[in-house]
Amino acid sequence: MSIYEELGVRPLINANATLTRLGGSLMPPEVMAAMEEASRHWVDLEDLQYRIGEELARLTHNEAAYVATGAAAGIALAVSACVTRDDPKWREQLPDTTGMKNEVIVYKTHRNGYDFAARMVGVRMVDVGTSAGATASELEAALSDKTACILWFQGVMTGQGEPSLAETIAIADAHGIPVLVDAAAQLPPAENLWRFTQMGATAAIFSGGKDLCGPQTTGLIVGRKWLIEMIPPLGSPNAGLARPMKVGKEEMAGLLAAVRRYLRIPYEERVARDERVVEDWRTALAAIPGVTVTRSWPSEAGQPMPRAQVRINATIFGFDASEVARRLWDGDPRIAVAVADDSLFLNPMTVTDQEAIIVTQRLARILNPLSHSALQ
Numbered sequence: 001m002s003i004y005e006e007l008g009v010r011p012l013i014n015a016n017a018t019l020t021r022l023g024g025s026l027m028p029p030e031v032m033a034a035m036e037e038a039s040r041h042w043v044d045l046e047d048l049q050y051r052i053g054e055e056l057a058r059l060t061h062n063e064a065a066y067v068a069t070g071a072a073a074g075i076a077l078a079v080s081a082c083v084t085r086d087d088p089k090w091r092e093q094l095p096d097t098t099g100m101k102n103e104v105i106v107y108k109t110h111r112n113g114y115d116f117a118a119r120m121v122g123v124r125m126v127d128v129g130t131s132a133g134a135t136a137s138e139l140e141a142a143l144s145d146k147t148a149c150i151l152w153f154q155g156v157m158t159g160q161g162e163p164s165l166a167e168t169i170a171i172a173d174a175h176g177i178p179v180l181v182d183a184a185a186q187l188p189p190a191e192n193l194w195r196f197t198q199m200g201a202t203a204a205i206f207s208g209g210k211d212l213c214g215p216q217t218t219g220l221i222v223g224r225k226w227l228i229e230m231i232p233p234l235g236s237p238n239a240g241l242a243r244p245m246k247v248g249k250e251e252m253a254g255l256l257a258a259v260r261r262y263l264r265i266p267y268e269e270r271v272a273r274d275e276r277v278v279e280d281w282r283t284a285l286a287a288i289p290g291v292t293v294t295r296s297w298p299s300e301a302g303q304p305m306p307r308a309q310v311r312i313n314a315t316i317f318g319f320d321a322s323e324v325a326r327r328l329w330d331g332d333p334r335i336a337v338a339v340a341d342d343s344l345f346l347n348p349m350t351v352t353d354q355e356a357i358i359v360t361q362r363l364a365r366i367l368n369p370l371s372h373s374a375l376q
């Protein structure tokens with residue numbers, strides 16, 4: 001009996017995305033093996049953190065790297081380093097940032113739930129522009145001698161006329177201000193592990209527990225040595241702001257194994273497999289009256305990966321896309337999908353071939369006109 005069965009928690013087919021609330025990712029055997037091996041010995045944790053950082057930096061073509069307990073923790077740590085710099089007195093004073101550069105500049109269009117990770121450091125978020133967009137001069141005007149850093153959320157949320165990341169970095173550089181890139185879900189492609197920092201970002205922060213398939217409780221900070229060297233005193237095992245976000249030796253070893261594995265995966269093969277799954281969904285479901293299936297690109301976080309968009313004509317069915325998603329979730333096996341407006345989005349990245357077939361069968365049953373009355 002599995003632990004989940006024993007506890008009465010239903011495992012599910014994840015056709016949505018590498019979402020934390022669905023378990024983040026599934027760890028491949030080599031990641032589990034590295035964690036298991038790391039679990040067998042006592043070790044100097046700071047020493048291990050330092051050496052793993054060096055190795056991750058080398059693998060990702062960065063000056064330095066640090067393993068955090070998630071991308072959100074990585075944001076908290078990187079922002080803290082920008083605020084306290086290398087001052088032990090200031091580290092001690094957090095989250096009271098009185099006297100420090102304690103403003104984090106962020107485009108209004110980028111504001112999301114994850115900015116809590118920055119706010120918990122004790123900083124003030126300074127919005128640039130409106131929810132429609134921002135201009136370079138609005139960015140310039142927001143910068144001051146209180147600016148700790150600019151926090152850029154990489155994704156699909158850039159607003160109208162907004163400076164690009166490269167333009168933002170150029171403006172920040174002219175003022176000597178660090179730029180942190182929240183790139184939590186920006187994999188694939190693997191090249192993003194060095195792309196943002198090679199563009200000039202001070203640091204880029206990735207989730208270890210999403211597409212990297214490392215432990216769910218890991219995050220990876222990569223970037224400039226001067227910044228990353230300031231992070232260890234803030235984090236576990238030291239009694240700094242991030243002591244409550246402790247990273248275990250097993251997680252560090254697991255993330256290293258995950259990154260090594262990730263860099264060996266050929267993107268073309270992977271995307272070809274996912275295109276095939278999307279095409280299978282499309283051909284199997286497009287024949288159902290009231291259903292339109294299209295290939296959607298890029299993925300929800302902007303990754304260069306396809307999904308199937310399944311549009312449900314609620315007038316024909318008498319129920320809408322959310323209702324279909326609810327039935328998938330309530331059925332057996334439980335299936336998670338994304339919903340937006342009148343559509344379901346099916347993600348091939350997080351399903352096996354076998355699971356993709358189950359998703360098709362379940363959808364065909366829910367959407368089969370003959371079964372409407374039975375289901376309603």
Ligand SMILES: *Cc1c(COP(=O)(O)O)cnc(C)c1O
Nearest residue numbers: 020070071072073114184185207
């Ligand atoms: C997932 C995500 C995070 C948080 O990452 P964790 O590793 O779960 O802490 C932060 N920012 C964005 C944009 C994300 O997608």
